[in-house]
Amino acid sequence: MGLFADTTPLRTPDFRRLWFAGVVTTVGANLTIFAVPVQLYALTQNSAYVGLSGIFALVPLVVFGLLGGAWADAMDRRLLLIIASCGLAVASVLLWLQAALELNNVWVVLCLLSVQQAFFAINQPTRSAAIPRMLPSDQLPAANSLNITVMQLGAIVGPLMAGVMLHWVDLSTLYLIDAITCVVPIWATFRLSPIPPANGGTGGSGWGLAAVLEGFRYLAGNNVVLMSFVVDLIAMILGMPRALFPQMAHESFGGPIEGGTAMALLSAAIALGAVAGGVFSGWLPRIRRQGLAVVVAIVVWGVAMIGFGVACGFAGGTAGTLLWIAVAFLAIGGAADMVSSVFRNTILQQAASDEVRGRLQGVFTVVVAGGPRLADATHGAAAAVVGTTVAATGGGVLVVVGVLLAVAVVPAFVRYRVAGDDKV
Structure with a gap:
């Protein structure tokens, strides 16, 4: 009936290999992701070191997200995916x-986390930029x-598995399983067809800062693509x-x-809502006005967060019906965010020229990774002043006010529709 997720892209061998990997x-x-903060706290008994891991993860995400996007435009994306996959495997090993050798050095853990995040930052924009070369628009x-x-299903299953497994195994086993799973994407990327740079890689600004600035x-x-980030x-x-979750859960x-x-x-x-949204996403390919869909989804996200805050405010310190109402609002927000993310990424893949697609996907990686971390700081500071x-x-x-003001300034984003579609 077109309700469940459209699996048509899985008929394409290259995409199917990447997806199953x-x-x-x-x-x-x-x-x-679960093991690193647990190990850091176990080594230091200090949450400040756990918080420091966010900086050690964010800096390489920003730097190599932007550089990795430039490299994805300058070289064969298949080769870059192979390099990134091998780098991730080495970092996991x-x-x-x-952990297995019990080095018990917090700085070793933090530096290895940075290395892993650097290769992840190279992998993500390259992978996203490669997909439009595999599939029709x-x-x-x-x-x-x-x-x-x-991705969202992994965010649910991974921590749950880790929490259960730690009753029988130690942290080193979690790292080992991650290292073993890295074999799958290495195999998948070797099986891909070559994805050489557009126009033979000519006409660009090289591999470094100049190429990144050219992408900016x-x-x-490009107002439409820029607004998808804004x-x-x-x-x-x-x-x-x-x-705010720890304090709200307690208070x-x-x-x-x-x-x-x-x-x-x-x-x-939020992840549960996103997974549910993905399972019942069969209607998404039929949406033509993708800019409007993003705006509506973000408004729904904002309204859901309002509902979540109100439910927590009336809870009165006891778990009950209002807890499930709060969870429901978060799940609605997660589903809306999934819809927004699908169309923002699709707009980026369709509206951007292939010559700069890797660099823009690098910016996308930075925005997706950096936005929630900035939110942690702003919400934490706000809660300290006005309460959760x-x-x-x-x-x-x-959110609701901000997104409506943004599209009022750049109405072209709301009017954006799939390229070549002249229907009203």
Whole structure:
């Protein structure tokens, strides 16, 4: 009936190989995402070092996200994917070794985390820029939906598996499983067809800062693509309340300071909503006015965060019906964010020239990774001044107001539709 996810892109061998590799590696990667902060806290008994891991992860994400995008435009994307996949595997093996050998050095863990994130930052824009060369344009929304669903599913399954497995194994085993899963994308990328740079790689600005700046100049001259980044930053920085979850779980729903069921439900809710949105995403490829779809999805995200904040405000310190209402609002927000992400990535893949697509995907990686981290800082600071309820609810209000003001300034974004589609 067109309700469930459109799996047509999986009929293309290259995309199918990448996607099935992602199913395996996303779970493995989330084991490491779980293990690193646990190991850091176990080594130091100090949350400041856990917070420091965010800086060690963000800096290489920004630097190599931008450089990796430039490299993806200057060389064969298949070859760059092979290099990035091998680099991720080496980083995972080294993380396993330092844990298995009990080096117990926090700086070794942080530096290896940075290395891993650098290769991840190279891999992501290259992978995203390669997909439009594998699939026809009308299959991109379905392909992006399939990719996002796998990513969000891994964000749920990985931590749950890690939490259960640690009853029987140590942290080094989690790193080892991640390292083993890295074999799959290496195999998949070797099996891909060559993806040489457009126009033979001529006419660009090289591999370094000049190439990155050329990508930013292209972005500044393309209002539709630029707005796809702006509205996402508005949604994430102003509306992502995840930094408030521990305090809300404790104060609003009576959970223990160490975490507990309420914290687990709040932490998983957005990803659960995104997965549900992905499963029932069969209608997405039929949407022609993709800019309007992004705006509507972000407004729904903002309204959902308002509902979440209000539910927490009325909870009164006990878990009950209002906890499930709060979880439901987060899940609705997660589904809306999935829709927004699908169409923003599709707009980027369709509207951008292939000569700069890698660089713009690098910017996309930086925005997606950096926005929530900036949100953690802004929401944490706001909650310290006005409380968690006002911070979460007010953030949702600011999202709705901010995105409507943004599209009022650049109405071309709302009018954007699939290239070649002249229907009203």
